[in-house]
Amino acid sequence: MVVVEIFIWFGEDWGAVSFVNLRVNGRSIDVPAGAPLLVSLERSGVYVPHVCYNPSLGAIQTCDLCFVEVDGQLVRACSTPVREGMVVDTETPRVTSVRKAAMDRILTNHNLYCTICDNNNGDCELHNTVARMGVRNQSFKSKPYPVDSSNPFYVYDPNQCILCGRCVEACQDYVVNEVIRIDWSLNPPRVVWDNNSPIGQSSCVSCGTCATVCPVDAIMEKSMIGEAGLFTRIKPETRGKLVGALKRSETDISFYMLTSDIEAKLRSTQIKKTKTVCPFCAVGCSFEVWTKGRKILKVEPKSESPANGVATCIKGKFGWDFVNSPERLTKPLIREGDHFREASWEEAISLVARRLTEIKHKHGPDAIGVIATCTGTNEEAYLAQKLARAVIGTNNVDNCARYCQAPATTGLFRTVGIGGDSGTMADTEKADLVITFGSNTAEAHPVWAGKLKRAKKLRGQKLIVVDVKPHEMVGWADLFISPHPGTDLVVVNAIAKHIVDQGWEDREFIEKRTVNFEAYRKELEPFTLEYAERVTGVPRELIIRAATMIHEARSVCAIFAMGITQHQNGSETTTAISDLLLLTGNYGRPGTGAYPARGHANVQGTSDFGALPTYLPGYERVDNPKIREKYEKAWGVKLPMTPGLTSTEMVDAILDGRLRAMYIMGEDKVLADSNQQKVGEALSKVEFLVVQELFLTRTAQYADVILPAAASLEKDGTFVNTERRIQRLYKAFDPPGEAKADWEIIQMVANAMGAGWVYTHPMEIMDEVAGVAEYFAGVSYERLEGFRSLLWPVKKDGADSPLLYTDRFEFPDGRARFHVPKWIEPLGSTTQYDMYLDNGRVLEHFHWGNLTWRSKGIRELVPEAYIEISPEAAQRKGLKTGDKVLVKSRVGRVVAGVMVSDRVSSNRLYIGLHGQGDDAVNQLTGDERDPTSKTPAYKELPVSVEKLEGEYERRAPLPVSNYRHHVKSRVSQVGVKVEEKWSRADYAQVKG
Amino acid sequence: MAKPTARVERKAEEPTLDLDTLVKQFVSRQEAFNEFMDVIQLLHERGILSALKAALERYEDLLGVLADWLNSMGTQSPANLLELVNTLTKANIRGLSSIISAASKGAATSGNKQPPSLEGLLKSLEEDDVKRGLWVVIQVLREIGSSSLE
Numbered sequence A: 001m002v003v004v005e006i007f008i009w010f011g012e013d014w015g016a017v018s019f020v021n022l023r024v025n026g027r028s029i030d031v032p033a034g035a036p037l038l039v040s041l042e043r044s045g046v047y048v049p050h051v052c053y054n055p056s057l058g059a060i061q062t063c064d065l066c067f068v069e070v071d072g073q074l075v076r077a078c079s080t081p082v083r084e085g086m087v088v089d090t091e092t093p094r095v096t097s098v099r100k101a102a103m104d105r106i107l108t109n110h111n112l113y114c115t116i117c118d119n120n121n122g123d124c125e126l127h128n129t130v131a132r133m134g135v136r137n138q139s140f141k142s143k144p145y146p147v148d149s150s151n152p153f154y155v156y157d158p159n160q161c162i163l164c165g166r167c168v169e170a171c172q173d174y175v176v177n178e179v180i181r182i183d184w185s186l187n188p189p190r191v192v193w194d195n196n197s198p199i200g201q202s203s204c205v206s207c208g209t210c211a212t213v214c215p216v217d218a219i220m221e222k223s224m225i226g227e228a229g230l231f232t233r234i235k236p237e238t239r240g241k242l243v244g245a246l247k248r249s250e251t252d253i254s255f256y257m258l259t260s261d262i263e264a265k266l267r268s269t270q271i272k273k274t275k276t277v278c279p280f281c282a283v284g285c286s287f288e289v290w291t292k293g294r295k296i297l298k299v300e301p302k303s304e305s306p307a308n309g310v311a312t313c314i315k316g317k318f319g320w321d322f323v324n325s326p327e328r329l330t331k332p333l334i335r336e337g338d339h340f341r342e343a344s345w346e347e348a349i350s351l352v353a354r355r356l357t358e359i360k361h362k363h364g365p366d367a368i369g370v371i372a373t374c375t376g377t378n379e380e381a382y383l384a385q386k387l388a389r390a391v392i393g394t395n396n397v398d399n400c401a402r403y404c405q406a407p408a409t410t411g412l413f414r415t416v417g418i419g420g421d422s423g424t425m426a427d428t429e430k431a432d433l434v435i436t437f438g439s440n441t442a443e444a445h446p447v448w449a450g451k452l453k454r455a456k457k458l459r460g461q462k463l464i465v466v467d468v469k470p471h472e473m474v475g476w477a478d479l480f481i482s483p484h485p486g487t488d489l490v491v492v493n494a495i496a497k498h499i500v501d502q503g504w505e506d507r508e509f510i511e512k513r514t515v516n517f518e519a520y521r522k523e524l525e526p527f528t529l530e531y532a533e534r535v536t537g538v539p540r541e542l543i544i545r546a547a548t549m550i551h552e553a554r555s556v557c558a559i560f561a562m563g564i565t566q567h568q569n570g571s572e573t574t575t576a577i578s579d580l581l582l583l584t585g586n587y588g589r590p591g592t593g594a595y596p597a598r599g600h601a602n603v604q605g606t607s608d609f610g611a612l613p614t615y616l617p618g619y620e621r622v623d624n625p626k627i628r629e630k631y632e633k634a635w636g637v638k639l640p641m642t643p644g645l646t647s648t649e650m651v652d653a654i655l656d657g658r659l660r661a662m663y664i665m666g667e668d669k670v671l672a673d674s675n676q677q678k679v680g681e682a683l684s685k686v687e688f689l690v691v692q693e694l695f696l697t698r699t700a701q702y703a704d705v706i707l708p709a710a711a712s713l714e715k716d717g718t719f720v721n722t723e724r725r726i727q728r729l730y731k732a733f734d735p736p737g738e739a740k741a742d743w744e745i746i747q748m749v750a751n752a753m754g755a756g757w758v759y760t761h762p763m764e765i766m767d768e769v770a771g772v773a774e775y776f777a778g779v780s781y782e783r784l785e786g787f788r789s790l791l792w793p794v795k796k797d798g799a800d801s802p803l804l805y806t807d808r809f810e811f812p813d814g815r816a817r818f819h820v821p822k823w824i825e826p827l828g829s830t831t832q833y834d835m836y837l838d839n840g841r842v843l844e845h846f847h848w849g850n851l852t853w854r855s856k857g858i859r860e861l862v863p864e865a866y867i868e869i870s871p872e873a874a875q876r877k878g879l880k881t882g883d884k885v886l887v888k889s890r891v892g893r894v895v896a897g898v899m900v901s902d903r904v905s906s907n908r909l910y911i912g913l914h915g916q917g918d919d920a921v922n923q924l925t926g927d928e929r930d931p932t933s934k935t936p937a938y939k940e941l942p943v944s945v946e947k948l949e950g951e952y953e954r955r956a957p958l959p960v961s962n963y964r965h966h967v968k969s970r971v972s973q974v975g976v977k978v979e980e981k982w983s984r985a986d987y988a989q990v991k992g
Numbered sequence B: 001m002a003k004p005t006a007r008v009e010r011k012a013e014e015p016t017l018d019l020d021t022l023v024k025q026f027v028s029r030q031e032a033f034n035e036f037m038d039v040i041q042l043l044h045e046r047g048i049l050s051a052l053k054a055a056l057e058r059y060e061d062l063l064g065v066l067a068d069w070l071n072s073m074g075t076q077s078p079a080n081l082l083e084l085v086n087t088l089t090k091a092n093i094r095g096l097s098s099i100i101s102a103a104s105k106g107a108a109t110s111g112n113k114q115p116p117s118l119e120g121l122l123k124s125l126e127e128d129d130v131k132r133g134l135w136v137v138i139q140v141l142r143e144i145g146s147s148s149l150e
């Protein structure tokens, strides 16, 4: 009788799966069609050795261990797709001998010294394969190349490199940084960076993906070295001697493999692996973090990490020093005149409660403002807004979305009804055409950029980049449109008008699924090509080309970020982008939609869970009596009905006396908000300021009470990434000293004010949210276990929504709205302020840098904020790299070093957000805001620049180790070029 | 007008070892403590403590010597390897705890010995060396104590 096995294929989106039948070693099995044979065999419990295949990277075909016989022919199981009726034999003598030859070859390249190897943690793929294959000896040949440890975060040891090419595949085709390759022409071959440069002088962006995927210890995180093993803290010379001795005294390695297996087991007692989510940007990379006590050994993303697979960027992989920084706050602090003193929690909390209560009684609840942290969890955001509304009695609660993405939310609310990405990042990978607006994706959302680059490189996806800055993605674009700063709306509307003029609009979609088209069409009339060219400086041909590309694409995604939102017309431009997508029917299908690229790890979730002045959790309006009633019932209190102040308005309200107290959680408002002088003035003036923080930040320095908070690794909870994906983070270790998780602190404050909350774990908070907020009805910790995730809205039965608007838009009639955007003239340059200062993230630092400045390696790579200036402008101003400049705006001044760079053009300058002193950009930004969302127009910044004369050290702001100096040396190739290996004389391709 | 300040006046550091807490723990876990002292005594009597101390202090040198020694032996039997692994294991702090737990079991079955008196112990707690050493010891003590409650 034939036993038929049907597998359950976890964790992958197979869509509607059809099955094929194989005969494997005489047994019949059914497997999904199209899957690699290796995976099919593995999942049906048939072991086939392999070390180069990786689920995220696919078949690389370098190790030759996976040979099997299919219909009598030797084939690599990793690169052979299954097909109906295949007869597979995995253990014939021919297969065994081929595999043995392959393993012998691998082991000439890799010295097995597992007991003293930091990679021997039970998951070393080579070790395990050697053990499983029962290999008893090796003849290792060392290579004449030294270890390269010139990168601050990882090392490459050519001697241990098995030339499997995983790192190359990852760098070239997965994160697509195109830095490394195997130079098969070298003798012996090795991995090379750029044109065989030291890593520390290469274009490597330190994303660490190569280290993640390396199956052995050849590329390894420095933080692991000497730490993971029990016996690995040994000088390399001693190790060399030891290994030499062992190998000479022992030809049969099986006993050695056994002892190292035992040792690996012992290690597991001291290494803890905790699943968490990156606390930096909103891509939402998830990974395991390996810790030993409080020491962070490494960050290990997994193929099953839903947003990122095995990819990370430098920050998520290596930027963790802040957690154990000696500058962490470990005790509550209370201001005493010109200094702080340490206090007990009891004293600090009762002071906070007493002062907030006094102010509430004296000036009313609306005299208090609460800012929830965007790097806190959803549960904490929920409690922050509940504290504001249910305990203090005000809707004055907001979060850092106000500084960045609130306009995007407005634009989407107006047109499609949900303030989040329409689909997942996978949709943006699937799209025929992606348009990025004001998004320096490769630096601000590097892992997402990797997906777009991959789609472009391997699949020929089309890309249009609309940006004032010729950043890395421009190099990948089919079309680059660079409008005058702040004029994107005109570009978008001119494209839309051209589409309408050509009759290219999606009539059927417009009729069936939208309203208000006629009004919109009419309002487009002034946006002629001539007008657009005049206002934006974009040649009409480019606008026509963009319109044509949109017309020709079957599916279009628009990704937009701060370059769009941080303008006076931020809400208007995002509205226009969404209108354009409606016009062309690009919503509700795979590979379509609008994708605001959120900034902070949980800025989406903090808004979703109600830390907004107008919305309760799940975007339920505070001024809707029915909604309020629901929450009043759930919380047992009367709720305030008028929408509250935004974070930016709170500053004005302090200065005009309406706001008397602020409770700021995890936000450095002094550095983050525009017009630093004004914010400082307000914070000096506010009667009572509580700051909940990891560090004594610039904002905390104004506080009356500082409450020490836990980092993300020190607590449980959930984040929502930019895709609306809810993911769990688990606690790896306790907070330092007396610091506590934000949710615990908020609860202490609430209870001291009489709330009587009794949450003992964030899970209970999530259960409460699920009971009240419709979007989260089906969210539970159980459904989010491990690497599982849910994209809201989540129905009670747990069904989530990866792709929105498939059958209705979020309006009562289910139809989208064309909303006519209003054009607001941006601040232009003047004779006095003749340059334009663009500003934003740099890859290595996160925003204002409170976390990343504390990473030694990141500091080494980017030691200061600096002004990028184009070669033409530099020449005009008499500036050279290394000079310092005084930059002035109508509001203030900044001093910073200059870097002449072709990453900016004409009269545009660029500065990173990470400066904290004289180089902090928000000393220059002013009070202009988007009138709808109240987001500051950070990016409308006319300035003057003058060279700082006199004595100072003139040195390039970026060291030679920074990748930006070397990007022109990159060598792009697809894959590892295994054919070159096969054509080497010393490689006799395995034949049966 | 609150001027921004980064000045923090910290309370004097509390002593790294809080004797009151320590004593409380001793008293509440007296059984475990007695057992632990037996273990220490056994380890001491057999010279294992001194050997371990030396090995830990000279870990790197020890490995160097071993490596040289093995190199000079040329091709030999797997016994060399076993010896090396054993030595390495002993030289490690994890080794210490496994030896302790093994010895602990031995002590439990080795008949009744008189543990040192609590009073005598409290006196010796005043010595700096003892205070320092106790930090390590107390971790082990905790483990033994909590396992004895299971």
Ligand code: SF4
Pocket (backbone or CB within 6 Å): A167, A170, A171, A175, A177, A178, A179, A180, A203, A204, A205, A206, A207, A208, A209, A210, A211
């Ligand atoms: S960019 Fe650097 S760290 Fe990232 S995969 Fe390439 S070589 Fe590795």
Ligand code: SF4
Pocket (backbone or CB within 6 Å): A160, A161, A162, A163, A164, A165, A166, A167, A168, A191, A210, A213, A214, A215, A216, A218, A219
């Ligand atoms: S360094 Fe690259 S090629 Fe070498 S073993 Fe690691 S992943 Fe394979």
Ligand code: SF4
Pocket (backbone or CB within 6 Å): A278, A279, A280, A281, A282, A283, A284, A285, A308, A312, A313, A314, A315, A316, A317, A445, A446, A447, A448
């Ligand atoms: S910062 Fe963003 S891209 Fe980088 S690892 Fe974190 S979530 Fe991923």
Ligand code: FES
Pocket (backbone or CB within 6 Å): A049, A050, A051, A052, A053, A059, A060, A061, A062, A063, A064, A065, A066, A067, A076, A077, A078, A079
């Ligand atoms: S797994 Fe197929 S060749 Fe390596």
